[in-house]
Amino acid sequence: MKHIFKCIDAHTCGNPVRLVAQGGPELAGKTMSEKRQHFLKEYDWIRKGLMFEPRGHDMMSGSILFPPHDPVNDVAILFIETSGCLPMCGHGTIGTITIAIEEGLIIPKKEGVVKMEAPAGLVEIAYQKTKNKVDWVRLTNVASYLAATDLEIDCPELGIIHFDVAYGGNYYAIVDPQKNFTGVQDFTASQIIQMSQVVRERINKKYPSAFIHPENETIRDVTHMLWTGDTINPASDGRNAVFYGDKAIDRSPCGTGTSARLAQLYAKGKLEVGQAYTHESFIGSTFIGRVEQETVVGEYKAVIPSIQGWARIYGHNTITIDEEDPYAFGFSV
Ligand code: PYC
Numbered sequence: 001m002k003h004i005f006k007c008i009d010a011h012t013c014g015n016p017v018r019l020v021a022q023g024g025p026e027l028a029g030k031t032m033s034e035k036r037q038h039f040l041k042e043y044d045w046i047r048k049g050l051m052f053e054p055r056g057h058d059m060m061s062g063s064i065l066f067p068p069h070d071p072v073n074d075v076a077i078l079f080i081e082t083s084g085c086l087p088m089c090g091h092g093t094i095g096t097i098t099i100a101i102e103e104g105l106i107i108p109k110k111e112g113v114v115k116m117e118a119p120a121g122l123v124e125i126a127y128q129k130t131k132n133k134v135d136w137v138r139l140t141n142v143a144s145y146l147a148a149t150d151l152e153i154d155c156p157e158l159g160i161i162h163f164d165v166a167y168g169g170n171y172y173a174i175v176d177p178q179k180n181f182t183g184v185q186d187f188t189a190s191q192i193i194q195m196s197q198v199v200r201e202r203i204n205k206k207y208p209s210a211f212i213h214p215e216n217e218t219i220r221d222v223t224h225m226l227w228t229g230d231t232i233n234p235a236s237d238g239r240n241a242v243f244y245g246d247k248a249i250d251r252s253p254c255g256t257g258t259s260a261r262l263a264q265l266y267a268k269g270k271l272e273v274g275q276a277y278t279h280e281s282f283i284g285s286t287f288i289g290r291v292e293q294e295t296v297v298g299e300y301k302a303v304i305p306s307i308q309g310w311a312r313i314y315g316h317n318t319i320t321i322d323e324e325d326p327y328a329f330g331f332s333v
Contacts, residue, residue, distance in 0.1 A: 001323045005050060007062070008103060009315040010095045013285035014251030017095025017311065018050060018062035020080075021105060031069055032076045033216060036085050036119040039078055045329050047080040049321040052330025058082060058247040061089065063096040065105060068117055074108045075100070076117035082332075083245035087120035087219045088142060088169025090255005090287075090307050097125055098134040098311035118142070120169045120219060138308035143295045144168040144259040145302035146267035147211055155180070155199050157191070163203075165222060166267075167297075168259025168305065171211045172226045172242075173203055183229025184241045189249045189282060196225040196243035214298025226257045232284040239280040246332065252309065253279040253287040259305040262289050266303050273303075285309075 005023035009016065025043045029035035039047075051060040061081040068076050077096060079089040086092070097114055100106040108114045114125040121142040128135045148165040151173075155161045158180040163173045177183040184192065203222050213219035225243040232239065242250040242257040250257065258279045265271040277289040287309040295302045321328050 003046075003321045005046075005319045005321070007050070007317045007319055008099045008313060009317055010099050010311045010313045012091040012095040012098075012252045012311040013281060013287065013309050014283050015091045016060055017092055017099070018056070018060060019096050019099045019105075020050065020062060020064045021103070024064035027066065027078070032066070032078065032117045033087070033119045033218060035066065035076070036078060036087070037218065040085055046321075047085065048330040049328060050319060051080060051082045052332055054327055054330075055319055056082070056330065058245060058332070059251065061092055063092050065096070065100065068115070070117070073115040073117050073122070075106050075114060078119070081245065082248060083223065085119070086170055086256070087216070088118050088123070088256050090139060090141065090169065090258065091250065091252040091309070093118070093123060093125065093139050093255060094137040094309045095311040097127055097137045099313055101127060101129060101134050102132060102313060118169075120216070134311070136308055136310050138306055139255065140292060140304060140306045141255065141259045142169050143297045143302040144263035144305050145297050145300040146264045147171065147300065151203075151207065153199055153202050153206060155195055157195050161199070164264050165211055166260035166264040167211070167213065168261070168263060169256035170224050170260075171220070171222045172224045172257055172260040173200065173222045174226045174228065174261065174264055176228050181227070184227050184239060184282065185230040187227075187241070189241065192227055192241045192249060193243060193247055197246065200225055200243070214300070224257060226254070226261060231280050233280065236278045236280040236286060238277065239282070241282045249282050251281055251283050252285055253281040255287065255307045255309070258287050258289045258307050262291050262305040263303050266291050267301065
C-alpha cells in the first residue's frame with residue numbers, strides 16, 4: 001500500500017516547516033487537543049514517515065490543517081515534529097501561515113488576520129503581505145507563565161546547574177549563564193545536544209508530575225531545554241539554543257521558547273508590558289517578542305506574548321510512504 005502526501009516545504013528563520021497540504025487523515029474530536037490524541041493513537045506513522053529520515057531529518061517539523069471547530073475561527077492546526085505532536089509550535093505557525101496564505105490554502109475572514117485553533121489553545125495571528133509574498137507573521141500566543149525558579153540538577157559535563165521552568169505552549173527548562181555554565185557562545189550545538197539529552201531526562205525524573213498544564217493535563221513535563229548566552233549581534237536582547245526532540249537545536253529563535261523566556265523575564269521584573277525583545281537563535285536569526293498583557297493560568301500569574309518572524313517557501317514535494325519500503329516509517333541514528 002502506498003500513501004501519497006502533497007507537501008509544501010518552507011523554513012522559518014532557518015528551521016524547517018513541512019505543511020501536509022493533501023493526504024492528511026480525518027480526525028475525530030471536538031477540539032484540536034482531542035484530535036491530537038486521536039492522531040497520536042492511530043496515525044503517528046504519518047508523523048514518523050514524514051519527519052524522520054530518510055524523508056526528513058532531526059530538526060524536521062510540520063503541520064496539517066483542519067477546518068476550525070468554532071466557525072468564528074479560520075483554521076485549526078496539528079503540529080507534527082520529530083519530538084511528537086507539540087501542543088503549540090511558534091516557528092511552525094509562522095511557516096504554516098506563510099505557506100497557507102501564499103498558496104491560497106486559507107482564505108481568512110479578515111485580510112491580514114488568522115484565528116487559529118492549536119491543541120494548546122486559540123492563537124490569533126497577524127500577517128503582512130506584499131503582492132503574493134508574506135513579509136512577516138506575528139502570533140499572539142497562548143498564555144505563558146513562569147512555573148518554577150532556581151531548581152537544580154546535576155549536568156554530567158558541567159556539574160550542578162540551576163534552572164527555571166516556564167511554559168510558552170510547551171514546558172522549557174531555562175538555563176541562564178551561571179558559575180558552571182558560561183553561556184551558549186562557549187558551546188557547540190553537539191555539546192548542547194549531549195548535555196540536554198541527559199539533563200532533560202534527569203529533570204523529569206527528579207520532578208515527576210511537577211509540570212502539568214492547569215487547564216489541559218495532556219500538556220506536561222519538560223520537553224524542551226532553552227540555554228541562553230551572549231548575542232551574536234549587539235543589537236539583539238538575548239540568544240538561545242533550544243533543544244527539542246532527541247537531537248535537534250532549533251535554527252529559529254523558537255516561538256514557544258521565546259514565549260517561555262518572555263514569561264520568565266517578565267515575572268522577574270526584567271521586561272515590561274509592550275517592550276520589544278529581539279531574540280536570537282543559535283544561528284543568529286531573530287524573532288521579535290513582546291509581552292502584550294498580563295493574565296492568569298490557574299494559580300499562576302501569566303502573560304500573553306506575541307512573536308514576530310518570517311518564513312520562506314523552498315519546495316513542493318509529493319512524498320510517498322510505501323508500506324513495502326523497509327524505512328517506510330522512518331528511522332533515527
Ligand atoms: O518555535 O515553538 C517553536 C518550536 C518548538 C520546537 C521547535 N520550534
